[in-house]
Amino acid sequence: MLSRVADSVFWMARYMERTNGMLRILRTNYISSQDEVRDFDWHTLLLNYSDAGEEKVNAIGNHSIRVLEHLLLDRDNGPSVINNITRARENGRAVQDHITKEVWQCLNDYYHLIREKHIQVQIKSGDPVTALDALIQQGMLYHGTVDITMARGEGFNYLNAGKFLERAILSADMLNIKLTELQYNLQAPVELPALRYLLYSLSGYELYLKTHRGNLQADQVIQQIVYNEHFPHSISYCLRQLLRYFERLEPESLPENYRQLEFLIGRAMNNVKYSIIDTSDGEGLKQFLQQTRQELFGIAAAFNQYYFGNS
Numbered sequence: 001m002l003s004r005v006a007d008s009v010f011w012m013a014r015y016m017e018r019t020n021g022m023l024r025i026l027r028t029n030y031i032s033s034q035d036e037v038r039d040f041d042w043h044t045l046l047l048n049y050s051d052a053g054e055e056k057v058n059a060i061g062n063h064s065i066r067v068l069e070h071l072l073l074d075r076d077n078g079p080s081v082i083n084n085i086t087r088a089r090e091n092g093r094a095v096q097d098h099i100t101k102e103v104w105q106c107l108n109d110y111y112h113l114i115r116e117k118h119i120q121v122q123i124k125s126g127d128p129v130t131a132l133d134a135l136i137q138q139g140m141l142y143h144g145t146v147d148i149t150m151a152r153g154e155g156f157n158y159l160n161a162g163k164f165l166e167r168a169i170l171s172a173d174m175l176n177i178k179l180t181e182l183q184y185n186l187q188a189p190v191e192l193p194a195l196r197y198l199l200y201s202l203s204g205y206e207l208y209l210k211t212h213r214g215n216l217q218a219d220q221v222i223q224q225i226v227y228n229e230h231f232p233h234s235i236s237y238c239l240r241q242l243l244r245y246f247e248r249l250e251p252e253s254l255p256e257n258y259r260q261l262e263f264l265i266g267r268a269m270n271n272v273k274y275s276i277i278d279t280s281d282g283e284g285l286k287q288f289l290q291q292t293r294q295e296l297f298g299i300a301a302a303f304n305q306y307y308f309g310n311s
Contacts, residue, residue, distance in 0.1 A: 001098070001154045001155065001158075001252070003307065003308045003309045004094075004308070005094075005095050005098055005155070006154070006155075006158045006307060006308060007304075007307075007308040007310070008091040008092075008094045008095045009091070009095055009098060009099070009155050009158045009159050009162070010158045010159070010161065010162035010303065010308070011087070011088075011091050011162065012088050012091035012092050012095070012099075012107075012159070012162070013158075013159040013160070013161075013162035013163040013166070014162040014163070014165065014166040015084045015085070015087045015088035015091065016084075016085075016088045016107075016139065016142060016143075016163070017162070017163045017166040017167050017170065018084050018166055018170065019081055019084045019085055019088065019139060020136070020139045020143075021166075021167070021170035021174070021201075022049060022071065022079075022081055022084070023081060023132055023135050023136050023139065024136065024200075024201050024202070024203065025045065025174055025177075025201040026045075026068060026071060026072065026081075026132060027129060027132040027133070027136070027201075028197045028200040028201045029042065029045060029197070029201075030064055030068060030128055030129065030132070031129065031197075032193065032197050033064045034064075035193065040062065040064055041061060041062060041181075042060075042061050042062070042064070042067040043057060043058075043061045044177050044180050044181050045067070045071075045177060046060075046061060046067065046070075046071075048173055048177060049071050049079050049080075050070060050071060050077055050079065051077060051078045051079060052070065052077060056070075065123075065124065065125075065128070068123055068128050069123060069124055072114075072123055073114075073120060073123060073124075081114065081135070082114050082115070085107075085110050085111055085114055086111060088107055088110075089107045089108060089110070089111045092104055092107040093107075095155075098155045099150065099155065100145075100149040100150055102145050102149045103142070103145055103146055103149060103150065106138070106141055106142040106145045107142065109138065110135075110138050110139070110142060113134065113135065113138050114135060119131045119134065119135070146159065154249065154252055156245075157245045157246070157248045157249050158245075158249070160241065160245040161242055161245045161246050161249075161303070164238045164239075164241040164242040164245070165238070165242050165296065165299060165300060165303075167233060167238045168235050168238035168239055168242065168296055169293065169296050169297070170233075171202060171225055171233050171234065171235050171238065172235060172289055172292050172293050172296065173293070174198065174201050174202060174225075175198070175222065175225050175226075175289060176286075176289045176290075176293075178194060178197075178198040179282075179285065179286070179289075181194070182194060183282075184282030184283070184285060184286050185282055186218045186219075186279040186280070186282060186285075187279075187280055187282075192216050195216045195218060195221045196216065198221065198225075199221060199224075202225060202233040203232075203233060204224060204225065204231055204233055207224070207228075207230075207231055208220070208221065208224055211224070218279055219277075219279045222277055222279065222285075223277070226272065226275075226277060227272070227273075235272055235292060236269075236272055236273065239265065239268055239269045239272060240269070242265060242299075243262075243265050243266070243269065246261065246262070246265060247262075249307075253307070254306075257306035257307065260302060260306055261299070261302045261303065261306055261307070264295070264298055264299050264302050265299055267295065268292070268295040268296065268298075268299060271291065271292070271295065272292060275288055
């Protein structure tokens with residue numbers, strides 16, 4: 001497979017996974033904002049998913065609808081959902097010979113859905129949850145279509161490597177966002193809704209209830225998000241799947257390039273696996289998430305250098 005084709009497939013998957021993660025956290029945060037008597041503060045989320053300046057962030061940071069409009073529909077905001085979907089579609093169009101026509105159709109439908117007037121009206125002045133649900137369902141259709149139509153070849157391996165790398169970054173980011181809102185102080189009593197909405201954002205609330213019988217504890221929530229290898233959004237699970245699909249690329253890889261990237265993925269896995277999270281040490285937990293995030297971006301940079309031929 002040509003490096004430019006692999007690059008496009010990899011990034012198509014990353015943009016689609018990023019879109020799914022953003023939609024879910026926006027949905028749960030909006031619902032949470034409706035439960036708040038005071039003005040809900042979106043500043044932490046805006047710092048992660050907006051490239052707007054401080055003045056604009058401060059101007060919209062307590063206005064839920066304006067935040068949704070900015071993060072979902074604002075083409076001037078580089079990380080917005082509409083821009084992610086557009087980039088995924090552009091990458092998909094560039095490699096139509098390497099994805100199925102059904103996957104391309106899903107990407108195309110997603111692009112047109114977020115541009116439909118009724119979706120934009122719902123977000124700006126109607127019921128944003130209805131619009132978010134429609135977008136999330138379209139994303140689920142895409143993931144299902146990939147699973148049942150794509151051949152298990154080189155393109156499928158690059159696609160899944162991109163997906164699970166992006167998902168690991170999203171899980172680390174979402175955990176950091178919520179802990180930042182709590183000022184990394186888990187010694188003080190943590191409000192149960194904060195933990196519940198974090199799990200909702202990662203589609204992990206139902207698993208947590210079944211595992212812990214509904215007893216929400218900060219340390220157990222963090223353990224699930226970081227270590228639980230049966231939870232498809234845990235950092236450990238995502239790294240394991242990333243290694244799985246990367247190993248399938250070995251026959252088509254230059255040996256030296258393969259060893260470089262295998263080392264980085266293995267190191268990240270071991271640093272997570274053999275870490276000890278102490279919820280009483282907020283600074284240590286913050287450093288762990290920062291280090292994990294840096295290692296994940298290091299893996300992404302290595303793919304870019306050794307497999308896609310970009311400096």
